[in-house]
Amino acid sequence: MNYWLVKSEPGSYSWDDLKQKNEEVWDGVRNYQARNFLKEMKLKDPVLFYHSGKDKAIVGIAEVTQEAFPDPKDQDAKDWVAVKIRSERDLKVPVTLDKIKQEDSLSEMLLLKQSRLSVMSVAKEDFETILKLSES
């Protein structure tokens, strides 16, 4: 099992939006590195949901409900893909970017290293650390 993180600007699509719809097609990704991660996602992989912009925090956990398929928004039939994710649960306490930065063991997270990447993998240990941080 692999672990992932997706970013969204809450103004355009928020965690609440996902909870309301339950399941969503995660499409429109137009970055090769992000696309390659989308292609590696497997059914039931956990996905951290991060709010960029004002929030700057991981707010919930989603789950992959459909593996990569051709992005329906891909007009030119390029090789872009989408997945489906479903909201699983809220984090008890959102894990802010500040908190993540304060945690030495998380300093290698792609979230910190590549601020512009919108879909990324998360190491198992890092995933677990974040869960721990979300408990207090």
Added chain:
DNA sequence: GCCAACGTTGGC
């Protein structure tokens, strides 16, 4: 509002 990081475009 600014700026760093980074991706894309287009001229050469």
Added chain:
DNA sequence: GCCAACGTTGGC
């Protein structure tokens, strides 16, 4: 194929 110009993302 290189690189300057420009656009976008996202943190500060």
